[in-house]
Amino acid sequence: MQHYTEQQIRSIITGLILSIFLGALDQTIVSIALPNISHEFADVKWLSWVISGYLLTSTLATPIYGKLSDLYGRRLLLSSSIGIFLVASIGCALSHSMFMLVIWRLVQGVGGGGLISLAQATVADVIPPRERGRYQGYISGMYAIASVIGPLFGGVLTHSLSWRYIFWINLPIGLVALIISRRALRVLPVPNIRKELDWAGIFTLTITLLLLLTAFTLLGQYGRVTESMVVLIMLSLLGGILFIYVEKRAKEPVIPLSLLDVREFSVGIRVLFVAFMQILTLTILVPLELRMVNNMTASDTAWRLLPLSLSVPCGAFICGQLMTRTGFYKRYQLISQAMVLLGVAVVAFTPSGNTFWFCVMLFISGVGIGGQFPTTLVAIQNAVPKQTIGIATATTALFRSMGATIGVSVLSSILLALLQYYLPLDQKMGIDMIKELMMQPAGSGHDRLIFEFASQQAFRWVYLLLALPTVMSFYLVLNTREQALKTH
Missing domain, CATH: 1.10.287 (Helix Hairpins)
Structure with a gap:
């Protein structure tokens, strides 16, 4: 591995963190503006695709960026990713119809697909595995921070100015990230590979x-x-x-199937699939439960969710530091997974009205989920051949996105089915009516109490189902032999 000075490493990491911030911010900042967008365009038919369209194309683009960066270098592909993202941001801000906005969000996802995975792969190019945990912890922490402040920042811009400014704000951040990353990444070697x-x-x-x-x-x-x-x-x-x-x-396969023969890789992608399924599902379901069962306002639910949001970067940072100091990662993976299992299982049986213990268990769950990010990624990058680090890292990002999309969809549908099941026969209602009741402010009376009871039972089972995959992750990691982290 080529040696880099401390100043070069700081410049590279700064550019990468800005890229991570840009990509993570846009995944959450838009959600808060959806009602305003729908009202301006008087169109709800395509509204869900403003979010899902971006996630879809970014997921599709991620492995392609990884493979191309292995062939043509990280600097070129990261610059292209930021450039596409910024052009699409301008298109989103200038959109005059919902359909046009969705099209530009699809294009924006193509650019966004490379921001995070290429940044993580670049860390592997410049930092030895033994030191990598600390820097991957920084990146995971920045990802979580951007995800937390996204809705808050989006709310301020939307209410103070216009929803269009949530896209205009990408320009100064993206231009700074582009300038710094292009300048800093000049020191990276360009692979002399020209294959079909x-x-x-x-x-x-x-x-x-x-x-x-x-x-x-x-x-x-x-x-x-x-x-x-x-x-x-x-x-x-x-x-x-x-x-x-x-x-x-x-x-020259886009995803070498030989990577699946690497135990750390095949186990790691499954661990990250489960971890991202859990964090995104908790982020969506916890506010929903607080609203349905406890009649909390949006601001109240945001405060209750804060322990989860803050604990994820804490877990990533702590485990990254511990890996760097000790040279081990497996023990921290297992401890993190045990914390998730404990936290989510206790949340299932803790009334959401019991604010203290509910928040404590969410914090423990978040630390456990966050701790799995740097430990698993470093384990994968330490085990795969150097020439495949880009596509290996991109494939982990692909499985993270799939875990979030598939997990939330499956558990949301299970939640709706359980709500139907627990409602008394004389209170049975269709899916559309349940969705409408979930979104309405809670009223009072006998019918409302019945719905709250059904909601408590349904959420309990969903949380337990969410905890079960952690048992699988724990077993897989436990039966994987730990490799010493390389120092070069």
């Missing part, structure tokens, strides 16, 4: 992921399985089989 791209692999992977993620996005939207979703999932399975067939015969 695996266009067949890129095409089959894109189609497979598009079909799969669209199916689960629709599941979360409608709250039930439909024939069209089953067809999409079956087609995605066929696409996956075709992708494997193509990759086995490709000279």
Whole structure:
């Protein structure tokens, strides 16, 4: 590994942190402005695609960025990613219809798909594995901080100025990130690799992921399985089989299947899938429970969610520092997973009205989830061949996004089904009516008490289901042999 001075490392990390901040901020800042956007355009039909469209294209683009950066260098691909993101931000800010906004959000996702994964891969280029945990902890912490302040920042801009400024604000941040990263990353070597791209692999992977993620996005939207979703999932399975067939015969596969032979990689992507499923599901379901069961306002629920939001970067930072000092990662993975299992299981049986213990358990869960990010990523980067670090890191980002999308969709649909199940026979109602009642301010009376009781039971089972995959993650990590972190 090439040696870099402390000043060079600081400059590189600064540029990468700004890129991470830009990508993470845009994933959450838009959600708070959706009611204003819907009101201005008088259109709710395409509203959900303002969020899901961005997540869809960013997920599709992530592995492609990883592979191209292994071939052509991180600097070129990161600059291209930021450039596409900024152009699309201008398009979003100038949109005059909901359809136009969705189109530009799709383009913005193409740019956003490289911001986070390329930054994490670049850290692996300049920092030895033994020291990498500390810096990955910084990056994970910045990701969490940006995710926390996104809704707050978006609310201020939307109410004080206009929802369009949540896109205009990307320009100064993005331009600074572009200038600093391009200047700092000049010291990185450019791979002298000019191989034919695996266009067949890129095409089959894109189609497979598009079909799969669209199916689960629709599941979360409608709250039930439909024939069209089953067809999409079956087609995605066929696409996956075709992708494997193509990759086995490709000279330069977009995702080398040999990576699956690396135990740390195959275990790590599953661990991160579960971790991101848990953090995003908790971020969505906890405010929903507080609103449905305890009749809390939006500001009250935001304060109750603060322990979870703050604990994730704390867990990432602490585990990153411990890895750097001790040279071990497996023990911190196991401790983190045990904390998640304890925290989420206790949350399931703790009344949300018991603010103290509810917040304490959320904090413990968040520390555990955050601790898995740097430990798992460093374990993967330490084990895979150096020439595949870019695509390996991008694939972990792909599985993180899939965990968030699939996990939230599945558990949201289970929540709706459980609400229907626990309502008395004379109180049964359709999915649409339940959704409407979930969003309305809580009233009073016998019917409301029945709905609150049904909600408590439904959320309890959803939290328990959310904790179960952690047992699988714990078992997988426990049965994986720890490799010494490299010092070069």
